[in-house]
Amino acid sequence: MASGAELPAGYKWRSSQTLIVSTACFALLTEVLLYGFVVPILPYMLEVRLHQHPSQTQRLTTELLSIHGFSTVISAPILAHFIDKTPSRRTPLLLSLVVTLGGTALVALTPSYWALVLGRVLQGITGAAVWIICLAVLVESSGAGNMGKMMGLSMSIVMTGTIGGPVIAGSALELMGYWPTWYLPMGFLAVDIIVWLGLIEPQVALESDKALVRDEQPEHHGASLTEEIHSVNSPLLSPIIKTDSKDDQCQEVLPPANFYYIMLTDVRVLVSLGSVVMTSAITAGFNATLPVHLRDIFEWGPLDVGTMFLILRLPGIILGPLSGWLRDIVGLRYPTMIGWVILAPLLVLMGIPGNGLLWAGAEGYGKPIFVSAIVGIGAALPLIQGSGILHIMIILEELESKQHNVFGAHGGRSRAFGMNEVAFNLGLMVGPLSGLLSEKIGFDHMSMILACISIAVGLACGRFFTAGLQPTDDEATV
Structure with a gap:
């Protein structure tokens, strides 16, 4: 051709x-x-x-x-x-x-x-x-x-x-x-x-296509080439810019709204960010507390502690895509809520070894109890991780579908991911404070506090998260 x-x-x-x-x-x-x-x-x-x-x-x-x-x-x-x-x-x-x-x-x-x-x-x-x-x-x-x-x-x-x-x-x-x-x-x-x-x-390929279409007289040939290039390239790399499909006339573009004011005054966004902060804080807290705790109760060294971290994170690698598939099938609300609720008793179980019970000590059932809790936590985390930013993206799509270019010609996705990045890193900064909490009140009581927070976050997600990844108007309204 x-x-x-x-x-x-x-x-x-x-x-x-x-x-x-x-x-x-x-x-x-x-x-x-x-x-x-x-x-x-x-x-x-x-x-x-x-x-x-x-x-x-x-x-x-x-x-x-x-x-x-x-x-x-x-x-x-x-x-x-x-x-x-x-x-x-x-x-x-x-x-x-x-x-x-x-x-x-x-x-x-x-x-x-x-x-x-x-x-x-x-x-x-x-x-x-x-x-x-x-x-x-x-x-x-x-x-x-x-x-x-x-x-x-x-x-x-x-x-x-x-x-x-x-x-x-x-x-x-x-x-x-x-x-x-x-x-x-x-x-x-x-x-x-x-x-x-x-x-x-x-956009580079599409601009080349426009130049070719102007040179090519047969309209059908040019149109098919445009569709071919568009199908290959869109929507990758460039933000999706919504246009009015009813007519080709330019519509009036309103000044971009204040992204952060609109998003941060929406309780659904705040719950989503809270889920991100707590997920990051809990995992970061493990880094600060487990090495010392396992050394004190089981006399485990770096190799044993490293194995526990591997056990904790390996299920996330395997089950991450599976949990994503589950969200696409049954929606976002219930897997997230169930993940947080399941996490609570597992955190309590993790704190039992070393709390003074003879049967849960180093010579009793303490080690299998702790390893079982870590495996369960690692399997539950994929239901939680990523759910906050997914929910924020749903809310963003809802707002942009109601008002054309509400957050500017190129949308607000990068700012949404920026909020997620801030929340994630706040969790990384707050999480190690659990080490101080464990030192003051004990690892078992710290685990119970985290379990209570997990239940609270799970209930909030069940209340304010939309049911599906493609929300209807009724689902998107709180």
Whole structure:
């Protein structure tokens, strides 16, 4: 076909859904890997490269990990605002990946402590951008009725990165040495950048098509080519812009409404964000409490504790897509509510070993009770994880369907994911406080408090979450 020769070389596979989704997943996995990648290397960096006294390692490690989360919380809403102002996903993502690569190189070089802090700040800011954009791409590519499965896939990726980052870094440092260890994440980032450079954005292909249609006189031929390119490229990478299908006349565009005021005054959004905060806080609290608790009651060392974390997170990798499929079939409200309610007794069960009961001690049934509780918690978490942002997306679609361009020409998805990122990182910052709570009142009483909070969040989700992923007007009204 004559016109086909004038299209960008390889535009079909370079703009295919499979390639774009796979690349977005790989970029998301790289960002999650980077978050925990530095953890097992930090003692070496601080004590050997920066010559800090070992007594300062714990304090400096806590500071550097907290700086990453704080940078994300502050930057995510700002980044999301500007991402929503641009029609391109590719350009801001490429910029974020390049800066992430620079920040990672700065962390690896470790010329000074403050340079290390700057590198972590850059990783936190650009990591938030990568997270927001990649999740937006995945949701936009999912299509109607598949949002749950796509979000389940993304949660599996997050779990894989969470587990894989420290494991890969620790193993590589011991087996290969310092610099070969850092070549791994920097290589991942380089691959991300190269692939994204080769992708063709939908609007680029559509502009080429318009030029071809103007040159081609047969209207039918031009129209079929337009449909072909649109089917290959849309709605990936670019936000879905709603238009009036009743006529082709331009309709009056009202000034964009205040996104955060409208969303944060909706009780459904607040419940969704609360679910995100609590999910993140509970999982982060395990990091702060389990190592010390298991050492005290079972005298378990790092290997045993690491195995418990693997058992906790492995079900999320396996069951994440399955829970997403379940949400697509039966709706969002009931799986989320059931997940939170099931979590409550499992948290109580987790706190029984070591609470003074002889039959639940190290020599009794304490170990099987604890392992069983961890397995159950790991299986229940996939029903909860990702439900908050899914519900926010449902509310956003509802508002945008009622008023054309209510949040601007490019929609408000990036800002929605920005709110989710802030809530998630707030949970990461609040969660470790459970370590102080466990120290003051005991691990078993802390577990009971978390169980009560889980029931409260579950009831709130059952009350305010919409029943399905495609809400009707009645379901969307509270």
